[in-house]
Amino acid sequence: MPETRVEVPEMVMLEILSKLPVKSLTRFRCVCKPWCSSFQTPHFITKHHRNNLHNNNLNLLLKRCQGPCNGLLCLHDADKVAFWNPSTREFKTLPQSTVQRPPSVDSTSFDCFGIGFDSQSGDYKVEISVPGVEPYGSPLFNNYVNGFYYWRATGDSDHLILSFDMVNEKFSTLPLPEFGGSLAEYYLELLDFNGLLGAIVYPRGGTDKSFDLWVMNGSWTKQFSIESLLGVERPLGFWKNGELFLDSSDHELVLFDPSTRELKNLGIHAYQETMQIIAYVERLVPIN
Known part of the structure; x- marks a missing residue:
């Protein structure tokens, strides 16, 4: 009896492959040239990323870096900055920035790097300079949210939130949530919460900790509170x-x-105060 061979349509095959982890796809690049080429197309990369998001395929990384953005991380040491894709292990050092910092602001104030994605150009950007305000400390969480990067900052006389639009390359400001205390008594950390800007607030002192999560959706609203936790110091992520x-x-x-x-x-x-973690979704996006 002759052997029956079943041909799987190419679109069906690519749909199946788009559900596999990056490690497997990296190995399968050597199967044939069409597969290798297909894995590098924007359509396949986006499809693979959406499948990981839909299935909540998160990975954890203990970090000393910024990000992530679409599976990419931004590493920095003094004035040296690099992109790293932990899924594909690709690494690229970025050239020196040509952005001029305002002369009125001391250069040591610019310690917070921000990585984001420009959906219009399809490119990634790293923002290092902030005119008019000083970034306030290093971000504890991933502060890139849906096309914007956010910093907690200080103005002339008050605390505020600075945002940078990755497409238009413009800065704007937001007020802090009115959480009923002062920043002398409470920490306030910004984070991405289900695609919205969030702020988690918790007391600086004491052994009985509480954590309040605020979410910006037109205005600040308190999402939930966690009360009376003993033996903990600070939040690290969801x-x-x-x-x-x-x-x-x-x-x-x-x-x-x-x-x-x-x-x-x-x-x-x-x-x-050195432990930080990030949850990221694997992505095939090339950086070299």
């Missing part, structure tokens, strides 16, 4: 089902489940 990563008083990484109020020690230790 996980797949709303769990919150925290830095414990012993500087161990712990995971808090709001539905059960259970704290789970993950057995990872870091020096004080």
Whole structure:
């Protein structure tokens, strides 16, 4: 009996392949030239990324870097800046910036790098200079949200939020949420919360911690509160089902489940105030 060969249509094959992890696709590039070429097209890269987002395929990384943006991270050391794709292991050092900083602002104020995606040009941008205000400390979370990068900043006499539009390359400002306290008593960290700008507020002192999450959607509204957590210092980020990563008083990484109020020690230790984590989705986007 003759062998029956089944031909899978190319579109169906690419649909199946777009659901695979980056590690597998990297190996499959050598199967044939059409596959290798297809994996590098914007359509396939976007399809693969959307599948990972739809299936909530998050990865965790302990970090000393900025980002991520669409699976890319921005690494920096003093005035040296580089892009890194942890999925494909590609790395690229960026040229020196030609952006002139305002002479009235000390250059040491510009310690916060911001990476974002320009959806109009299809390119990535790194913003390092902020006219008129001074970035206030290094971001703890990923501050890139839906085409904008956000910093907590100080103006002439008050605290505010500075945003940078990656398409129009323009700055604008937002007020802080009115959380009923002062920044002398509370930390306020900005973050991406389900595609919206969020701010998590928690007390600087004390052993009985509370965490309030505010979300900007036209105006600031309080999303939820977590009360009376003992033995934790600061938030580090959200996980797949709303769990919150925290830095414990012993500087161990712990995971808090709001539905059960259970704290789970993950057995990872870091020096004080250096542990940061990011959740990112794998992406094939080339940077070289």
